Amino acid sequence: MIALLIRDLKLGTRAGGGFGLGLSFFLIVVVLVPFGVGPEMGQLSAIAPGILWVGALLACLLSLDRIFALDWEDGSLDLLATSPLPMEGVASVKALAHWLTTGLPLVLAAPVLGVLLNLPQAGIWPLIWSLGLGTPALSVIGTFGAALTVGLKRGGLLLSLLVLPLYVPTLIFGAEVARRGAMGMEIATPLLMLAGITCGTIALLPFASAAVLRVNLR
Amino acid sequence: MIALLIRDLKLGTRAGGGFGLGLSFFLIVVVLVPFGVGPEMGQLSAIAPGILWVGALLACLLSLDRIFALDWEDGSLDLLATSPLPMEGVASVKALAHWLTTGLPLVLAAPVLGVLLNLPQAGIWPLIWSLGLGTPALSVIGTFGAALTVGLKRGGLLLSLLVLPLYVPTLIFGAEVARRGAMGMEIATPLLMLAGITCGTIALLPFASAAVLRVNLR
Amino acid sequence: MMPDLGKYAQAVLSSYAVSIALLVVLVAMSVWRARKTRRELTDIEQRVRRDG
Amino acid sequence: MELIVRDLAVARGGVPVLEGVGFQLSAGAALVLRGPNGAGKTTLLRTLAGLQPPLAGHIGLDRDAMAYAGHADGIKATLSVQENLEFWARVFGTQGVQPALEAFNLQPLAARAAGNLSAGQKRRLGLARMVVTGRPVWVLDEPTVSLDVDAVAMFASAVRAHLAQGGMALLATHIDLGLAEAQVLDVAPFRARPPSPDDFDGAFL
């Protein structure tokens, strides 16, 4: 399992591995939004937490199809399925690797990009907390979606369509934490809900992902 | 050329052709934003034109890699290159087909989705105008990006990164038209600029796309 | 005969029109596809029986 | 009409693969390219078909006279066999796909979606496309891959019919096609010599 994690991280960070692409996409979305909605600082600062969350979510989303597709194409997935690793373990490790290469950088970059959108000072820590707690759920749910569409040609857009509705609860609670934080309100309740969702998905979804992967390998 | 257009439209609308996926993605982005920024109608209505434009742009963006990738994978692109069709023609037709299967539906769906974001009544026609004029430019620019990255494995995210900066001028003027329209202001100037960009890209970019395609086929 | 719908006539009528149109489309599509597949299946079954 | 190739050098991925290739082919004749894996047959054919520029040398015929068929067939899975062929007929401005269907015994499959064909049937569809192009010079890269014996014979007779009408054919293949009349060119002797490492220019070698 650790071997798989290390390999995935190595592959992610070597040339063409896609590390940083999610981050750049995040950056670009955050930069595009002011072009779209206009440059007034007051308005931007009001929507900043929401936009940051939506941007992070989209960046996450677009890197999902790499989770299994490359291993599927070169046959590694078949070999992993016949290896001693349980499929559930493979799915979990893949999700973890995805989070480490995509989610974690997003969490770290978010405060910096928050400045671009004039995010209030008070909102920075809640933003980091909410993203830090929420992005693991995004990775795990996304791994499930990637497992569903592995083997489909150009499944990318379909993957987005399948995964996005699943992202809704995470997004709502996460953005709520960030928004309340930015307004200086109390954030314990949504944060707790967010933590609950993350724990629940981490505990249960890998089983669904593994089942789906097995079906897809047949 | 017409044969190619008809074939691409047929392929796009048959099963698995991806027609409608761009539309669904647009829908999803528009739905996600309120979850992020909160449900107050006043605020939503203020950012509605911008969000609609960014959403349309992202939906366009994500369907770009289908433009050439499928033809590349099954060898059709090689065969088209050795056919009597000029490469410039192929690039233009591909862009047109992309617009018809992605851009046009977005234009038609935008007013409906505007309702979700509480877009002011006055803003509907300017929105349609700006998208109708702007999305062809998005398709043509995107075709250029797709031509650049054809043949790269999982070039999707890279493609997004390359194309997004190129989309910025279109986005600025397009969103400006929609925003001014929603506020009941005069829209002639940005609309003219938008039209200029569209005409310019349509007239010139297919040559660049064709050149890049030829290089990629070598 | 037509009931007086008052100032909301447009809303009521359009919602009836939209819904009934959508239902008709759904039913028509279903029936059309049912007919089509039934026909195609008969063709193929005949061909398969003939060719063994 | 005649295809004269003189002193052709071709490169793949920036590395010269073949050099000094020359041959001459007149109307009604076929040329079979042979050579081990990786020798450069595909590269040579792609260059002749105009998909990539030659490093050096001269190809004495317009690329508009050539029709190319590579490793991949360019078949659209969701279109039917007939629709696939008709598309290419329209692109090449010819009429009627019946002869092509007949030449490769595809009529029984004409209405089938091309994605549901077996590998060999797909290949036959890919070859039928050549008939539809109406071009005089066929450039074929391993045309008989995944064909069974009958289909190879079908292919050979299609090529013969094409030659009889004054066409030409260039084929790269590893197997025996039963085209006894064809000339054979082994590309192995034309393998490019690695340039001297002192020659620090152009390709930085």
Place this chain on the structure above:
Amino acid sequence: MELIVRDLAVARGGVPVLEGVGFQLSAGAALVLRGPNGAGKTTLLRTLAGLQPPLAGHIGLDRDAMAYAGHADGIKATLSVQENLEFWARVFGTQGVQPALEAFNLQPLAARAAGNLSAGQKRRLGLARMVVTGRPVWVLDEPTVSLDVDAVAMFASAVRAHLAQGGMALLATHIDLGLAEAQVLDVAPFRARPPSPDDFDGAFL
């Protein structure tokens, strides 16, 4: 240890491909599967390796005893040869990739990025993985594709060494491997008969 397969039926894409397959393989023996293209060799091997469930029948050995190598090698282009092998060694919980490197003469290439290998070298790397798994039953699908003569001999001796240690090997191949001692099973006779079209149930046939 013994591999007993009885009355196995396998399907691909929902269509039964082979049925009634049975054989018996004891420690130290090898079985070569033969049959025309599309006969179902790949499907049979995938079923044995546990990648897909059989339609019917019995496989008398745990899938944990098997190591599978398919058409694709699962090689990561950006990792070096050594890193690729070490990864699989850790996954299978074995130590030391040196014997595997030696068996396929890969030491000179150990530090090379796997993406820069030629097709034959890649295949050798894929086969070296089998040595690394340490599993008793090798299930190999066309292992010698794109190998040259020397490499085929290398492969045959690796298989022999494995058998000598009490292992087993199941291979599907079209060529002669020089493994004279291996049993041969032609899968063509086991081809599944198409079910009667009147049987309107289960898979709708």
Place this chain on the structure above:
Amino acid sequence: MASIWEYANPKKFIETTDRLLPWLSVTALLCLVVGLVWGFFFTPDDYKQGSTVKIIYLHVPAALMAINAWMMMLVASLIWIVRRHHVSALAARAAAPVGAMMTVIALATGAIWGQPMWGTWWAWDPRLTSFLILFLFYLGYMALWSAIENDDTAADLTSVLCIVGSVFAVLSRYAVNFWNQGLHQGASLSLDKEENVADVFYHPLLVSIAGFVLLFVALVFLRTQTEIRARRMRALIARERLQ
């Protein structure tokens, strides 16, 4: 009485539903016409909502069926996963477009109703929002079915998606509730007589709901037949290839 699973045999299913379908469609049509005509022509205006109350005869049945269709798909998916009866997987597939269309009708009539009542076409009310999410689930479900070639694989994957999606749909419902307290009516069809709408509105509504239910059942039967035939067609074509 034979086991209910007998109807999981495709041939038996087609025979049975062929016998039922004419009756079903006629009663469905009858109920719909009676319910809607009664509702449209012979009910008084509400003192608060005026004539817009007539929209309820479309809006509520459609909303109910939108949810129930998903429920039915969930049950069918579970049956497929546990007992692997092909017909149930195909029935789930057949129900999805019907459910999606019901969702669209509920959304459309709701939006049209909202314009005079709330002064806006759309508000991010929890009930409305969760309906929109339900619609997205329908879209994804149908897209996944049509993207996969192998029928059994598609059935397995969509079933898992349906189950996981149901869990997340419920989660979303709570999240949305937390996120925004809404404008929308509470449940008025509850068994508690006090809370119910007045009888004048109630009776035609029941007839209309019955019409929608019957229509749904009839459509699902018909479409399941179609899916069975299409499936058999693909099997026969595959069989031809086998020879």
